[in-house]
Amino acid sequence: MTIVRWEPFRGVAALQDRINRAFEDAFPQTRETEDEIAMCSWRPAVDIHKTDDGIVVQADLPGVKKEGVSVEVKENILIIRGERKTDASIKEENYFRRERCFGTFSRSFTLNEAIHPDKISAKFKDGVLEITIPEPEVTKPKQITVNVE
Numbered sequence: 001m002t003i004v005r006w007e008p009f010r011g012v013a014a015l016q017d018r019i020n021r022a023f024e025d026a027f028p029q030t031r032e033t034e035d036e037i038a039m040c041s042w043r044p045a046v047d048i049h050k051t052d053d054g055i056v057v058q059a060d061l062p063g064v065k066k067e068g069v070s071v072e073v074k075e076n077i078l079i080i081r082g083e084r085k086t087d088a089s090i091k092e093e094n095y096f097r098r099e100r101c102f103g104t105f106s107r108s109f110t111l112n113e114a115i116h117p118d119k120i121s122a123k124f125k126d127g128v129l130e131i132t133i134p135e136p137e138v139t140k141p142k143q144i145t146v147n148v149e
Contacts, residue, residue, distance in 0.1 A: 042084065042101035048109065054135040059107065062127040069124065071131060073117040078109045080129065
């Protein structure tokens with residue numbers, strides 16, 4: 001006779017899977033809708049590249065107005081904030097499908113070198129924010145003459 005160890009919770013995981021499948025079959029839209037809502041935290045895509053003059057940051061901000069964007073440099077951290085607003089003239093019940101996300105966003109990037117915030121420039125054209133950060137000037141060593149008495 002073989003002795004088999006009794007495990008009272010062995011079938012609980014399988015039971016949970018069967019219950020989940022039953023709910024998914026009965027309410028297929030509920031899970032899909034929850035997944036879509038959970039994935040809708042909007043973060044604009046950003047490209048950062050180096051040029052001969054410094055660093056360029058390009059952020060895709062379609063549907064965002066120039067007044068809805070702020071660029072700030074604080075302790076060598078570049079912060080881009082803004083908001084994309086939904087079209088209030090369209091009622092929620094009139095949508096057949098809604099994939100674009102709306103709301104506030106914030107992106108932060110740490111800059112490697114100490115920069116001068118007053119020399120940073122930004123332009124906004126065709127839904128793309130372009131921030132140009134000039135390369136900091138190299139501090140030249142200062143020669144000090146020592147007088148011997």
